Amino acid sequence: MSAIDLYRHDIIIVGGGGAGLRAAIAAAEADPSQSIALVSKVYPMRSHTVSAEGGAAAVARADDTLEMHGYDTVKGSDFLGDQHVIEYFVEEAPKELTLLEHWGLPFSRNEDGTVATRAFGGMTTKRTWYAADKIGFHMLHTLFQTSLKYDNIVRYDEHFVSKLLIANDGSCRGVAAHDIRTGEMKAIIGKAVMLTTGGGGKIFPFTTNGMIKTGDGMALAYREGVPLKDMEFVQYHPTGLPGTGILITEATRGEGGYLTNKDGERFLVERDYGVGSKAELGPRDMISRAIVQEIEAGRGLSGPYGDYVNLDLRHLGEAKIDERLPFVRLLGRTYVGVDPVKDPLPIRPVVHYMMGGVDTDIDCATQLSGLYAAGETACVSLNGANRLGSNSLTECLVFGARGARHMTQYAKSIGQIDDKALVEQAKAEADRIDQLRGRQKGGEKLSEIRRKLNEAMESGCGVYRQQDTMKACLQDVSQLRGRVADLQLTDPSRVFNTEVIAALELANMVDVAEALAASALSRKESRGAHTCKDYPHRDDQNYLYHTMCTFSPSGPVIGKKDVTLGHWEPEERKY
Amino acid sequence: MREVTKTFVLTRFDPDQDEAPRTQEYKVPVREDWKVLDAINFIKDEIDPSVSHRWSCRMAVCGSCGMMVNGEPKLTCKTALSDYGDRVEIEPLANFPIVRDLVVELEGFMDKFKSVKPWIVRAKQKAAEEGTYRQSTEELSAFKQFSMCINCMLCYSACPVVANEPEFIGPAAIALGHRYNMDSRDEGASERNQRFREEGTVFSCSYANECSEVCPKDVDPAAAVNQAKFNAVIDWAKGLVMPKGGS
Numbered sequence A: 001m002s003a004i005d006l007y008r009h010d011i012i013i014v015g016g017g018g019a020g021l022r023a024a025i026a027a028a029e030a031d032p033s034q035s036i037a038l039v040s041k042v043y044p045m046r047s048h049t050v051s052a053e054g055g056a057a058a059v060a061r062a063d064d065t066l067e068m069h070g071y072d073t074v075k076g077s078d079f080l081g082d083q084h085v086i087e088y089f090v091e092e093a094p095k096e097l098t099l100l101e102h103w104g105l106p107f108s109r110n111e112d113g114t115v116a117t118r119a120f121g122g123m124t125t126k127r128t129w130y131a132a133d134k135i136g137f138h139m140l141h142t143l144f145q146t147s148l149k150y151d152n153i154v155r156y157d158e159h160f161v162s163k164l165l166i167a168n169d170g171s172c173r174g175v176a177a178h179d180i181r182t183g184e185m186k187a188i189i190g191k192a193v194m195l196t197t198g199g200g201g202k203i204f205p206f207t208t209n210g211m212i213k214t215g216d217g218m219a220l221a222y223r224e225g226v227p228l229k230d231m232e233f234v235q236y237h238p239t240g241l242p243g244t245g246i247l248i249t250e251a252t253r254g255e256g257g258y259l260t261n262k263d264g265e266r267f268l269v270e271r272d273y274g275v276g277s278k279a280e281l282g283p284r285d286m287i288s289r290a291i292v293q294e295i296e297a298g299r300g301l302s303g304p305y306g307d308y309v310n311l312d313l314r315h316l317g318e319a320k321i322d323e324r325l326p327f328v329r330l331l332g333r334t335y336v337g338v339d340p341v342k343d344p345l346p347i348r349p350v351v352h353y354m355m356g357g358v359d360t361d362i363d364c365a366t367q368l369s370g371l372y373a374a375g376e377t378a379c380v381s382l383n384g385a386n387r388l389g390s391n392s393l394t395e396c397l398v399f400g401a402r403g404a405r406h407m408t409q410y411a412k413s414i415g416q417i418d419d420k421a422l423v424e425q426a427k428a429e430a431d432r433i434d435q436l437r438g439r440q441k442g443g444e445k446l447s448e449i450r451r452k453l454n455e456a457m458e459s460g461c462g463v464y465r466q467q468d469t470m471k472a473c474l475q476d477v478s479q480l481r482g483r484v485a486d487l488q489l490t491d492p493s494r495v496f497n498t499e500v501i502a503a504l505e506l507a508n509m510v511d512v513a514e515a516l517a518a519s520a521l522s523r524k525e526s527r528g529a530h531t532c533k534d535y536p537h538r539d540d541q542n543y544l545y546h547t548m549c550t551f552s553p554s555g556p557v558i559g560k561k562d563v564t565l566g567h568w569e570p571e572e573r574k575y
Numbered sequence B: 001m002r003e004v005t006k007t008f009v010l011t012r013f014d015p016d017q018d019e020a021p022r023t024q025e026y027k028v029p030v031r032e033d034w035k036v037l038d039a040i041n042f043i044k045d046e047i048d049p050s051v052s053h054r055w056s057c058r059m060a061v062c063g064s065c066g067m068m069v070n071g072e073p074k075l076t077c078k079t080a081l082s083d084y085g086d087r088v089e090i091e092p093l094a095n096f097p098i099v100r101d102l103v104v105e106l107e108g109f110m111d112k113f114k115s116v117k118p119w120i121v122r123a124k125q126k127a128a129e130e131g132t133y134r135q136s137t138e139e140l141s142a143f144k145q146f147s148m149c150i151n152c153m154l155c156y157s158a159c160p161v162v163a164n165e166p167e168f169i170g171p172a173a174i175a176l177g178h179r180y181n182m183d184s185r186d187e188g189a190s191e192r193n194q195r196f197r198e199e200g201t202v203f204s205c206s207y208a209n210e211c212s213e214v215c216p217k218d219v220d221p222a223a224a225v226n227q228a229k230f231n232a233v234i235d236w237a238k239g240l241v242m243p244k245g246g247s
């Protein structure tokens, strides 16, 4: 068996994005004497939180209330969000964003020097705090730089976690981390582990997500028997650039931009797509469906990367675009050769965000003792069937912090850890990766399997879904599982072997995709982002529950969990 | 869309096998709207999966994909291939040790970065309950530009001082320290200025301005270094006039 190195900490955070960094700081403050490992497959400032553009939501203005933010979120979720979670979230949100302001985040300001807020889809009033159109970049760098001042946060940069380590009593007490630089395996052991590994948009071909968003944390938990919750709910953002899928933020519409078809019509105003007077500021699920319908009715435009509609910002004028949306201007010019000051931007719906994820309670604890999850990889049930834009960065802060504080308490109750079983597992994991590296004997090509997976997901789990195509998608994905086990890998090197990482990621993507497709197939109604052509209506009688998808060797097993309702009664979702 | 074939000459180096870096050529069918990164990804996916490089966001904001393209430091996901002829040389960023192929060693930078205390320093932290600070638009614009650095390291590759004096903390770290010094919410300037007066920091800069020329985010680190020099001197002079912690 391979030799491995052993590292010990009190708690371990896997992921250095918005959720992971916030958790690390909260843990460092909750107990300055505890040692915190922060493990990330890329340097923290490369995490995909960096790409968020529009803003982060929290009540800030005199004309706004927590009640309104709560109701907007519940309604946006199509009544599948857990209301006790939502109430806690809206209450903590202003405090968390205020802390970020104290730590130096360069928020855009009103004339009187207070923090400025902008309109966002599905939000009744202006409550999205912003930094021009680069909130994620500034949030990530502010958190990362602030984290450097805590000496009890020990970073493992460019370490890929490939397995959770489970003690004899069945609880999670560490991770197996592959040091990408050296190819060595490390057993990082602690009393509790938090997954903050982000979403998995890369299982789809056309996505706003970066290369690193492969759903690793979801797969890690799933393989240890932790259910994935509400995986069928995938958010399509209405405005991605054709070809690359690069996001054009909803803030473009928050600042007054129009969506138009080939006749120059503002179709959200001209036809009834359920968004009412909100028009371009309706929620994302509805607007994405409207765009698909416009295109299907022949009112789209066509380009080298398929059909699209236009996002017209020209009437905002150059000064406003340069002040509020400078990054959008750069993205338009650089990636589609369009200057939005002069011409409309081509856009089409694009896979953006996963509402589902690792099932947790309000403390971010999973069913596996010692394992926590927060941020996009988790499903604490804030977002239900459809997330409102700008709620998720705030979610990373609110629940990253809460989970870390809870974990700190939990860790104190845990005595001496018996390393033996953990070390054995890490050694077995080292062997597994050694055998994978430069594995010539397989017959399958990595990029080909990834393409097949992408195609299956796009055809089965798009904006509009049907029972027969979802079934076919699930079958195709299940078949790919076998093919992933037979990959041919050509790179034998131990040093920065990105091929072996891609192979591990691909296996994770297949697990996540399979859970997603199985969950989607099981929900025979239309709710939020899950739109089933065979079942076009919401069915509260039979489907007002969370889908729980559990791993089994013979395929995903679907179960249910109650939705926590509260003082907002389910009603028809009409704007 | 139009496609042309271009030849890419990549630096290859695997410390497990190679004594020194070598090059390898690949022919790639390039679409006219491709960036340099698209071609490298094509090579990795379709021709030679053993090529190692860093990338993630492909939208010029995560800072991972810096490389030398025909001898100049570039953000490869932002650099159009249409600007190049039919032979494109791609090397790892200059002035850094190579880890593997197109991947360079960043640990030294991470230490330099931390040494400027890139966080808000205050004698007393304000509680969340006390609300946000007020900051005027002028106060914001005093540092905003210097907060836009994505840590892509192109400026270290371009800097003639970094090339000769590896201990030099470099443009990005100085710009970041200066960013916090200029923030109306911060009280840590004197600590950072002390750091700036040490050897290998602002006074090592020969004002070549190369850093600002290659910066893909218009941070203008050269301006930051210059302002930081000035402030570090003023701060020192104040200390002479008022020796024992006078204000």
Ligand SMILES: Cc1cc2nc3c(=O)[nH]c(=O)nc-3n(C[C@H](O)[C@H](O)[C@H](O)COP(=O)(O)OP(=O)(O)OC[C@H]3O[C@@H](n4cnc5c(N)ncnc54)[C@H](O)[C@@H]3O)c2cc1C
Pocket (backbone or CB within 6 Å): A014, A015, A016, A017, A018, A019, A020, A039, A040, A041, A042, A043, A044, A047, A048, A049, A050, A051, A052, A053, A054, A055, A056, A057, A135, A136, A159, A160, A161, A162, A196, A197, A198, A199, A208, A209, A210, A212, A213, A216, A217, A247, A352, A353, A374, A375, A376, A377, A389, A390, A391, A392, A393, A394, A396
């Ligand atoms: C283009 C874009 C724009 C967006 N705009 C907004 C917006 O304006 N407002 C808003 O509220 N939300 C927005 N979102 C959503 C929001 O940005 C994300 O949901 C959020 O940033 C996720 O943060 P996270 O910390 O959960 O994960 P990430 O930031 O994705 O971080 C994941 C971390 O986990 C690490 N990791 C992953 N796998 C492993 C592994 N196997 N081993 C070790 N480490 C691992 C990674 O290295 C990384 O550090 C946007 C999303 C996108 C894609």
Ligand code: FES
Pocket (backbone or CB within 6 Å): B055, B056, B057, B058, B059, B060, B061, B062, B063, B064, B065, B066, B075, B076, B077, B078
């Ligand atoms: S890939 Fe992120 S900056 Fe180029």
